[in-house]
Each structure stands twice: as C-alpha cells, then as structure tokens.
Amino acid sequence: MPYVSVNPATGEVAATYDDHTPEEVDARLALAHAAQAEWQTTTLLERSRLMTSAAELLEGELPVLAEVLTKEMGKTFAAAKGEVAKCAMTMRYYAEHAERMLAAEEISSPATTSSVRYEPLGVVLAVMPWNFPLWQVVRFAAPALMAGNTGVLKHASNVPESALLLENLFRRAGFPEGCFVNLFIPGSRVADVIRDERIAAVTLTGSEAAGQSVASAAGSVLKKCVLELGGSDPFIVAASADLDRVIPMAVTGRVQNNGQSCIAAKRFIVVESLAEEFMARFSEAMDALVVGDPMDPATNVGPLVSADQRDEVAEQVADALAKGATATAGGHQVDGPGFFYRPTVLTGVTSAMRAGVEEIFGPVAVVYPVANLDEAVALGNNTPWGLGSSIWAEDPDEQAQGIAGLEAGMVFVNAIVASTPELPFGGIKRSGYGRELAAVGMREFCNAKTVFVA
Ligand code: NAP
Secondary structure (H helix, E strand, C coil): CCCCEEEEECCCCEEECCCCCHHHHHHHHHHHHHHHHCCCCCHHHHHHHHHHHHHHHHHHHHHHHHHHHHHHCCCHHHHHHHHHHHHHHHCCCCCCHHHHHCCCCCCCCCCEEEEEEEEEEEEEEECCCCCCHHHHHHHHHHHHCCCCCCCEECCCCCCHHHHHHHHHHHHHCCCCCCCCEEECCCCCHHHHHHCCCCCCCEEEEEEECHHHHHHHHHHHHCCCEEEECCCCCEEEECHHHHHHHHHHHHHHHHHHHHCCHHHCEEEEEEEHHHHHHHHHHHHHHHHCCCCCCCCCCCCCEECCCCCHHHHHHHHHHHHHCEEEEEEEEEECCCCCCCCCEEEEEEEECCCHHHHHHHHCCCCEEEEEEEEEHHHHHHHHHCCCCCCCCCEEEEHHHHHHHHHHCCCCCEEEEEECCCCCCCCEEEEEEEEECCCHHHHHHCCCEEEEEEEEEE
C-alpha cells in the first residue's frame, strides 16, 4: 500500500508515494543509528540551538505549513495554524527546559554519593496517526531528540506530505543527517523494524489494534514501549455548573479537529437538574455550526479525514437511531464531494448500540442524563478506556469529588481536556501506558541510570 495524500474536502488525490523498499529501510535505520552515536555527545546548548531554529522555521512559515495540514487531513485552517504554533512552542519549551529535566539528581543513600543520571536510549521508532499530523510527532520528537536520542518516524499512510514536511524541517533546521528519519512503510512492516537491533524503543499513538500489535512486537524483543491509544472521555456537568460557561466548551470539546481527537469529550453526562436545559442549548449550538470548506474562515467543522472514516461514523449513528436513540441535532452526512458529516447530538443511547460502547471518531456527542454526581462519576468510569475526563462545577466539593473519583490519566476542571508541554499526557486502562510531555515524557526514552559511589 503506497502513501496517498487525498484532500478530504474534495476527495481529490494530491500525491502518491511508494513504500520504501527493505533496502531503503535498512539504509535509513543505519543512518539513524550512526547519527545517534554522535548526537548523544553534542552539548545541550547545541541541541537547544537546533531545536529553536526548527521552531523559528515553523513560526516563519506558519500559514504555508498550516495549509499542508488542512489540505491533507481536513482540519480547519485556523486549527492547522494553531497546531503549527503549538509545535513551535513545544520545541522552544524543551529547548529551554531540557537541561533542568536531564540534570543528574543527587540522592542521599547509604552511598558516599549517589545520583540518578538521565541518558538517551538510542534510536526511537515513532508510529503516528494522521489526526494531528505535526503535533503528535513533535510531542515525541522534541523531548526525545533533546535527550540525545534520534528518531525514526513511521507516519500514517494518509499523511505523507506531513511526514516529509517534518523530515525536511529537522534537516533545514541544521540537525545532523540521520537525527530524524522518515520511513514510508505499512503497519504490517512495523514489527520487523521494532525487532531490528538498531531500534532501542518504540512509541505509538493510534488505535488499540495497532497498539496491541506494536506492544507484542516490542514485548517479543523486550524493548521499551509507550502507547497513546483511544478514549471516550466523559464530560461531566454537575449541579453547580454554569451552563453559560459549559455550552460553548461542550461544543468545542466535541467538534475540535472535526471531532477526530483522542481527547475529545465524547460522553456528556449531565445531572438531572440541568439535563433539559443542557440538551436544548447544546443541540441548538451544534445545529448552528457551519460545516464546509476548511480553508474558509467561516467554517467551524471541516470534513472527516476519509470516506471510510465518514462511513464508520454514519454507521455508528444509524445503528443507534435504528435501535431507538434520538438525534436532537444532525444525524446525517452532507451530500456532495468531500467527506462531511453534520455535528450530531444523540440521546437515549444504550450499551446495545455501537454508539454506547465504541469510541466515535467524528463530530457526534452522546448525552446521558443521570440523577446525581455519584451516578455521573460511576457512569464516567464505566468504560474500558481512561484517557482524559472533565468535570464542570463551580462548587469546590463537587470539583473535588470529580478529581478524586474519575479513573483517567487526566482530569480537567471547568476546562476541556488538552495537551500542553508542561503537563504529562497519557492514559490508563485500554487508553495505553506511559506518558508524553513534561519531564516524565522526556524520561520515558532515557535510561535513568543509578550511580552509587561507596
Ligand atoms: P491507527 O489505524 O492505529 O493508525 C495509527 C498508526 O499506526 C498509523 O501510522 C498506522 O499506519 C499504524 N498502524 C496501523 N496498524 C498497525 C499495526 N498493526 N502495526 C503497526 N502499526 C500500525 O489509528 P487511526 O485510526 O489512524 O487513529 C485513530 C485512533 O488513534 C483513535 O483510536 C484515537 O483515539 C487514537 N489517538 C490517540 C491519541 C492519544 O494521544 N492517546 C492521539 C490521537 C489519536 P497506517 O496508516 O499505515 O495504517
């Protein structure tokens, strides 16, 4: 299967790239492996200088690069510009803070002196998804490279232009050849790369099926593995919530990135006293969204990434409606070229329906009224995933109940779940393991070496 870039707003094929041959893959792994030996000897000052120069390139070319994202995966131009800017900000963050994060920690122990040093693991393979085609990669690459690792990217097969953009970016910023290498290979060839002795560790962001396959391959050769998988985040509206604050963020939380975000709010769980008003206002706001050309500044929601992705969402909704659920907004796709789907609000969803048990990767919200906050938290936790969660409440006691009770890698209070370089990002249960971002994310690809001097 080659790499194909299709404009989801029109369905037109923009570019096709052949997969790399086994010989090409071998040459690229050799390059990354050789580069790592040199790269780990560079000073942090030098690594920071190069990372900052990559950030400057992103900032200087922001609209041009953002257009690549919009044309390749359909996110609105405004969202694409935000993604490029966030990548630059994160590169600057690690350029500035890596020295502190990697500094040896002196620890008092029975030794005369003892410490923990953070050293690079080697070449890290990153298997990445299409939904944030720059951000997912940068949030692995910025800390991993600053720590002295080199990176090999296997990007999703529908975002080749983004993959090449990144490889060129690091080269143009002045990183030595081999520090960041792109592979065009299908998922079926990833296990072979993981087993290659030049690869030290692997990180994957994507579906559970891909996670299982990557974790199995990593396990078979006992290599470090970080997994960022799916989720069905609860968005809990408690009795003390301020709906004026909640409604616009409920909409953004569900339709950001055209509904294709792992940390999108997907299940809206609302206590009885606010349920009727929430449903009416939320449905009205979702109905008012403009769906269309993602390059048009008036557009709120662009297309889904592919016809397959759009059809999958349409089937999940149709299944719910056929089994007795109600759509109080949307509930159908949009005719014409491109892969558009109307923002949708479903109620009356049960576990007998696909929408009641599966992650919906599109602009479809499922609303559940519940009697009280105890029930809300219990329902929020009644899921195989545990990525993000949010609780909306003005009362500190209700906030505290959500913070303590929600089983997830992240809990946000009166805010939608988001990633930011200062804070660890990741999940529990079937949402994966390990963390990205912050110091903990950087140290996932370090050897925390204990030093004991008698
Ligand atoms: P996907 O099919 O798993 O694709 C992700 C990456 O894995 C792609 O590069 C894909 O390559 C590769 N891949 C697929 N099957 C593989 C296999 N058997 N072995 C090795 N690699 C394999 O995921 P998706 O459907 O594009 O993305 C949506 C999913 O990602 C959702 O569940 C979403 O929640 C999750 N996600 C999670 C996070 C997070 O941070 N937790 C962030 C974003 C998305 P090909 O394209 O060549 O198949």
